[in-house]
Amino acid sequence: MTNDFASIKEADVMLVIGSNTTEAHPVIGSWIKENRQNGKKLIVCDPRKIELAKYADVYLRQRSGSDVALLNGLMHVIIAEGLYDKTFVEERTENFEALKTLVAAYNPERVSEITGIAPEDIVNAARLYAKGPNSAIFYTMGITQHTTGTDNVRSVANLAMLCGHLGRPGTGVNPLRGQNNVQGACDMGCLPNVLPGYAKVADPAVREKAKSLWGVELPLSPGKSLVKMLEAAGEGELKGLFVMGENPMVSDADTNHVRHALEALDFLVVQDIFLTETAQLADVVFPAACWAEKDGTFTNTMRAVQRVRKAVNAPGEARADWEILVSLARKCGADWNFSSASEIFDDLARFVPSYAGMSYTRLEQGAICWPCPNTEHPGTPILHSAKFARPNGKGFFSPCEWKAPHEWPDEEYPFLASTGRLLYHYHTRSMTGRSATEKFVDELHIEINPVDAEQLAIREGELLCVSSRRGEVRGKAKITEKVPPKMVFVPFHFGETPANALTAAAIDPTSETPAFKISAVRVQKG
Amino acid sequence: MQTIKAILDNREITARPGQTILQAARDNGLHIPALCDHPAITPFGACRVCLVEVEKNPKLLPACTTPLVEGMVIHSRSPKVQEARRAVVELILVRHPLDCFSCPSNGKCELQDIAYELGISESRFREETDVQKGEHRLEDANPFYVRDMDKCILCGRCVRACDELARYHAIDFQQRGVKTMVHPPIGKDLEHSDCVFCGQCVQLCPVGALYEKASVGQGRPWELKKVTTTCSYCGVGCELTISVNERTGRIANITTDYSSKSALNEGRCCVKGRFAWQFVHSDDRLTKPLIRENGSFREASWDEALGLVAYKFAQIKEHNGPDAMGFFSSARCTNEENYLFQRLAREVVGTHNVDHCAHL
Numbered sequence: 001m002t003n004d005f006a007s008i009k010e011a012d013v014m015l016v017i018g019s020n021t022t023e024a025h026p027v028i029g030s031w032i033k034e035n036r037q038n039g040k041k042l043i044v045c046d047p048r049k050i051e052l053a054k055y056a057d058v059y060l061r062q063r064s065g066s067d068v069a070l071l072n073g074l075m076h077v078i079i080a081e082g083l084y085d086k087t088f089v090e091e092r093t094e095n096f097e098a099l100k101t102l103v104a105a106y107n108p109e110r111v112s113e114i115t116g117i118a119p120e121d122i123v124n125a126a127r128l129y130a131k132g133p134n135s136a137i138f139y140t141m142g143i144t145q146h147t148t149g150t151d152n153v154r155s156v157a158n159l160a161m162l163c164g165h166l167g168r169p170g171t172g173v174n175p176l177r178g179q180n181n182v183q184g185a186c187d188m189g190c191l192p193n194v195l196p197g198y199a200k201v202a203d204p205a206v207r208e209k210a211k212s213l214w215g216v217e218l219p220l221s222p223g224k225s226l227v228k229m230l231e232a233a234g235e236g237e238l239k240g241l242f243v244m245g246e247n248p249m250v251s252d253a254d255t256n257h258v259r260h261a262l263e264a265l266d267f268l269v270v271q272d273i274f275l276t277e278t279a280q281l282a283d284v285v286f287p288a289a290c291w292a293e294k295d296g297t298f299t300n301t302m303r304a305v306q307r308v309r310k311a312v313n314a315p316g317e318a319r320a321d322w323e324i325l326v327s328l329a330r331k332c333g334a335d336w337n338f339s340s341a342s343e344i345f346d347d348l349a350r351f352v353p354s355y356a357g358m359s360y361t362r363l364e365q366g367a368i369c370w371p372c373p374n375t376e377h378p379g380t381p382i383l384h385s386a387k388f389a390r391p392n393g394k395g396f397f398s399p400c401e402w403k404a405p406h407e408w409p410d411e412e413y414p415f416l417a418s419t420g421r422l423l424y425h426y427h428t429r430s431m432t433g434r435s436a437t438e439k440f441v442d443e444l445h446i447e448i449n450p451v452d453a454e455q456l457a458i459r460e461g462e463l464l465c466v467s468s469r470r471g472e473v474r475g476k477a478k479i480t481e482k483v484p485p486k487m488v489f490v491p492f493h494f495g496e497t498p499a500n501a502l503t504a505a506a507i508d509p510t511s512e513t514p515a516f517k518i519s520a521v522r523v524q525k526g
Numbered sequence: 527m528q529t530i531k532a533i534l535d536n537r538e539i540t541a542r543p544g545q546t547i548l549q550a551a552r553d554n555g556l557h558i559p560a561l562c563d564h565p566a567i568t569p570f571g572a573c574r575v576c577l578v579e580v581e582k583n584p585k586l587l588p589a590c591t592t593p594l595v596e597g598m599v600i601h602s603r604s605p606k607v608q609e610a611r612r613a614v615v616e617l618i619l620v621r622h623p624l625d626c627f628s629c630p631s632n633g634k635c636e637l638q639d640i641a642y643e644l645g646i647s648e649s650r651f652r653e654e655t656d657v658q659k660g661e662h663r664l665e666d667a668n669p670f671y672v673r674d675m676d677k678c679i680l681c682g683r684c685v686r687a688c689d690e691l692a693r694y695h696a697i698d699f700q701q702r703g704v705k706t707m708v709h710p711p712i713g714k715d716l717e718h719s720d721c722v723f724c725g726q727c728v729q730l731c732p733v734g735a736l737y738e739k740a741s742v743g744q745g746r747p748w749e750l751k752k753v754t755t756t757c758s759y760c761g762v763g764c765e766l767t768i769s770v771n772e773r774t775g776r777i778a779n780i781t782t783d784y785s786s787k788s789a790l791n792e793g794r795c796c797v798k799g800r801f802a803w804q805f806v807h808s809d810d811r812l813t814k815p816l817i818r819e820n821g822s823f824r825e826a827s828w829d830e831a832l833g834l835v836a837y838k839f840a841q842i843k844e845h846n847g848p849d850a851m852g853f854f855s856s857a858r859c860t861n862e863e864n865y866l867f868q869r870l871a872r873e874v875v876g877t878h879n880v881d882h883c884a885h886l
Contacts, residue, residue: 005790026724026796027762033693177761181864182857182884188864190855190882196865201878214873219848223871223878229852238852238879240842242835244867245856246883267838273811284835285823287812291758292768292777292803296860298756300763304790308860311753311768312775312806316813317828321856321863325870327828331836334874336866344862351865366788367763423722426759426798434805436740437798439669440723 003136003172004302004369004381009035010170013128013135016052017045017156018067018142018517023423025140025176025301032138043125045070046142047418048447048489049482058125061484062115064416065405065518068148070122071155072402073111075103075162077126084130088164092388095397099158102399114402130163134170140178141420145516149508151400161395167385177301178421180291184299187352187370192223197352213351225512226252227505233261240267244321245288249277250428250495253503253514254470271324274430277495288321289314290431295341296322297363302381304367305358405518406506409486413520415452416487417466417502420517425493432493444475444497447489448523453479458525465526466490468519471501474526488523492516532598539594547589547600548576558602559611559640561618561732562681563590566784566793567690573681574614575640578602586610612644618679619649621658622733629677631734633747637679662707668716670723670801671738675707678735684708684727691794696721723797729781740804744778745771754783757799758858764791764799777803839875848876855882 008014008031022029029052036042036055044056045067053059062070078084079100089096108119115122129135137160143152157173165171177183189196199206201222210218224232230248232238234257241262252258262268262281270282273290293314299305314320319327322344329336338344342360349355354371357379362368368379387393409416424441425432432438446464458464464477466488473490475497483489492499506515529540534547534556541550546569551558560576563569571591578589581599586607589600601607618637626632641647662675682699685708689695696719700709710719728736750769757764765786769778780803784793815831816823826834842850853871855864864882871880 022722025760025762026722027764027791027794030691030693030794034690037693179761179857179883180756180758180763181860182761182882184861185855185857185859185864185882186884188861189868190853190864190880191884192878192881195872196868210872214869216873216876218872219876219878221878223849223880224852226854226881226883229854229879229881233852237850239846239850240838241852241854242871243854244863245858246854248854248883251883267842269835269838273805274808275810275812275816279812282816283818283838284826284831285812285816286831287814287816290806290811291858292755292806294860296862298758298763299861300756300790301761302790304763305861306756306763306765306790307754308758309753309755311751311755311770312777315807315811317815318811318813319828321859322866324832325863325866327832328835329866329870329874331832332839332870332874333836338866341860341862344866348861348865367790424797426802431758431805432798432802434808434810435802436669436804437802 001172001174001176001302002166002383003169003174004304005031007136007169007172007382008032011035011040011134011136012132012170013041013043015043015045015129015135015137017137017139018152019138019140019176020046020048020050020420021138021176022051024178024421026423028138028176041128043128047484047487058121058128060115060117060121060125062117064418064487065146065148066115066402067143067146067152068155068400069106069111069114069402070117071152071159072103072106072400073108073115073122074126074129075099075159076106076111077108077123078130078162079103081127083127084162085164089162093161093395093397095399099162099397099399102401129159132163132165132171134168135163135165136170136172136174137165138174138176140176142517144175144508144511144513146518147406147506147508147515148400148403149513149515150510151403154398155400157395158397158399161397166395167382169382172382175301179427180300181298183301183303184297184305187299187354188348192225196348197354209351227507227512227514230258230261233265236264239265240269241265242269242271243278244271247272247276247278247428247430249281250498250500251492253500253516254505255498255500256471257505271321272430273318274434276428276430286324287316287318288324289318293318294320294322297345299370303369305355305363305370306367307360307363406515407504407518407520409520413468413522414486415466415521415523417468417490417519417521418487418517419490419492419499419503422491422493425491427493428495429493444473444491444494445478446475447478447480447483449483449485449487450479450481451485452523453477456523456525463526465524466502466521467524468502468504468521470504473497473499473501488521530594530596532594532596532600534600535602541594545594547578547587547592547594547598550594551589551602556602558589559643560590561636561640561679562683564683564730564784566730567683567686570682570686573618573679575611577607577610577614579604579607608644612646615640615644615646616649616651619646620652620656622679623657623659623676629734630737630742635734636732665716666739668723669739670797671725671728671736673716674735674737677733678708679733680706680708681732682708683730683732684736687726687730688721691726692722692724694720694722697727723801724795725797725800726794738779738801740801741779744776745769745774749773750778757795759798759802762791764795765789766795766799776807843875849879851875851877851879853877853880855880857882857884
């Protein structure tokens with residue numbers, strides 16, 4: 001998020017796109033509802049009629065995969081009606097003319113054809129967002145998990161910059177991170193192309209730092225992404241894989257392809273708290289302590305670094321992940337002498353400039369938002385308030401043309417399937433599946449529109465079989481108008497009936513995010 | 527900012543304009559007993575336990591809904607107040623079952639605390655036939671919390687928690703007079719209502735009318751150690767309080783702190799953060815390193831397992847180069863662990879083949 005949580009309550013207009021906030025981020029959902037109930041405006045864009053749609057001043061039910069067209073359509077109206085922030089565009093951005101030229105072709109009528117939204121709703125939403133005075137955008141995987149995910153994100157950023165809704169309380173481009181520490185894992189450089197703090201692996205300055213702090217000369221070219229590593233494993237090029245606290249057998253696209261890749265490895269090490277579907281394929285399994293059994297920090301969706309504290313002992317001989325990593329590095333000959341999480345934090349704060357001012361002592365007083373470059377710095381709850389993170393400090397408009405998705409329903413596979421989360425479960429269910437939540441929701445329910453259910457003569461709770469070109473899943477029908485006709489929604493939490501049997505290994509070419517929100521499928525009585 | 531000055535129990539207190547007597551008392555570190563009021567929700571004025579005497583006012587006033595006015599002189603412990611307060615509490619005790627021995631809220635029950643404070647062991651007005659015993663069916667169909675409406679004192683904290691914190695309004699007062707009760711819409715049970723089981727009502731319940739199922743028998747409040755931490759589910763990062771029974775070494779419950787200055791979630795949380803913690807003590811947790819041998823796993827020592835992995839890494843590196851190794855890190859693990867993990871890949875093995883499920 002460019003902004004903090006306090007900003008949610010300061011927004012005059014909230015635009016939620018591709019985020020089922022009340023289920024995936026319930027506390028943020030409660031703030032959005034609170035703000036709406038206090039008289040502020042809410043725009044919701046989602047193919048599914050999610051709970052927030054009930055509260056929306058304008059609800060736009062765009063066709064899946066048409067987000068770029070929708071966002072361009074909003075910008076078309078805003079520019080045509082002169083509602084954009086001319087001062088902000090002039091002083092703080094570049095490449096406006098290119099944006100203007102591109103979105104000129106996205107008049108409401110054309111956008112209506114692509115998105116299925118009435119032209120007047122597009123106009124209303126555009127005016128509402130532009131007028132603010134403070135408007136904030138919230139999005140999640142409904143924006144990113146497409147083959148055009150990067151274009152979707154760029155278009156969201158274009159819209160915010162066009163209206164100058166950035167850098168102030170109540171504004172911002174706010175992706176809500178789905179996992180407790182996905183922000184931190186990125187910040188810490190668990191990405192193939194950047195080192196901790198996001199410096200490119202070829203950047204001479206950071207290479208010098210790695211040399212002085214870690215004592216090694218790093219390879220010059222970036223590594224492979226998760227998707228590419230699995231591909232390389234399948235082709236026999238990648239021989240060994242170390243998986244810490246992940247379950248790609250359930251969470252990644254195209255389950256059959258993942259299994260093949262993992263089985264082709266010479267050596268697979270899995271470090272986890274349970275013998276997950278992935279761990280069952282391992283050659284060596286390390287038993288890890290869970291979150292309640294160790295010290296550390298998580299960085300949340302608003303870039304706030306917060307303490308995690310040990311409450312109970314780990315079972316048996318299980319050890320904290322950091323302890324295992326230290327022991328393994330030592331076995332491999334490295335001279336690592338960390339004896340506490342706090343010492344490791346001090347080490348990473350030396351490497352990562354945006355964490356440089358933080359320490360466990362400071363974090364005792366409460367969360368700190370990065371960037372926090374020195375020990376006197378209070379942290380940065382709101383980004384881009386004076387300039388953007390580019391050499392000249394200006395935001396760059398990246399206009400994007402709408403592109404059709406990688407796959408679309410046809411005669412053979414006439415339905416569209418989207419995967420997603422439920423309130424009661426978390427990811428591959430290795431935690432919620434062993435807790436009270438499992439007793440409440442213990443099996444896959446597939447959402448289907450009443451019109452389709454009637455045509456297929458399917459009753460509530462009857463078994464449905466959904467199949468794509470990759471595979472099939474069976475689950476009980478949940479008949480609901482939440483999904484539009486010819487769309488089914490398949491939660492991805494259930495390893496025994498994996499939604500990712502359906503999904504394609506299609507990815508966004510830039511971010512390599514899998515396109516989980518669109519698969520062409522057939523739906524039958526199961 | 528403008529401040530208001532007043533006298534409470536012979537001490538000068540200061541307050542912000544608009545604060546109630548009770549809020550001002552709390553901010554000045556003074557205790558006025560109250561049941562229906564809670565700092566996280568709006569004042570309600572239902573229970574009358576917080577009645578105070580304000581000079582020049584003929585009637586006693588509820589501290590929770592009366593705004594503090596410049597120059598007020600307030601008595602929260604005068605004989606007149608104490609007499610009225612006793613009567614109020616004794617009236618609440620007419621219907622409340624006194625099975626404190628086995629009540630899950632024993633030790634944190636605010637009604638118990640007030641009775642103790644006022645020295646009430648029995649209600650003068652109580653007749654056994656008035657006590658709510660089995661009047662309401664125990665509602666325990668969901669796996670998260672139990673509703674024991676026999677214990678309900680109709681303070682309405684749960685109704686406001688649902689309205690103002692969870693923002694659902696799944697429950698409200700139903701029926702009238704002595705039949706008044708808190709319930710989901712008529713004809714619906716909790717499991718088919720708008721309730722999303724965030725359990726904020728459970729935490730705010732001052733008595734034992736709402737209690738967490740999994741916590742029953744896991745330890746009394748006074749034997750629990752509290753540890754403040756950050757939730758491990760979604761990216762909101764709610765601050766949570768884990769209560770641990772040190773005798774058993776097990777988690778007794780997870781709550782939030784509505785008064786915490788550091789909590790970004792302001793005490794709010796969801797069903798997962800509060801109720802989905804039993805996996806920690808699950809019987810099928812991994813407890814020993816495992817090595818695959820002839821197609822199945824056998825237990826191994828740490829030394830052997832670590833040694834084998836280090837050896838295999840070295841072999842692959844030697845025969846196929848460091849880029850034949852891959853590393854999947856975890857968005858579930860801590861910053862410290864992710865930092866070390868990529869150091870292991872880059873520094874120890876020598877490859878940038880490191881990624882995690884950021885996109886999932």
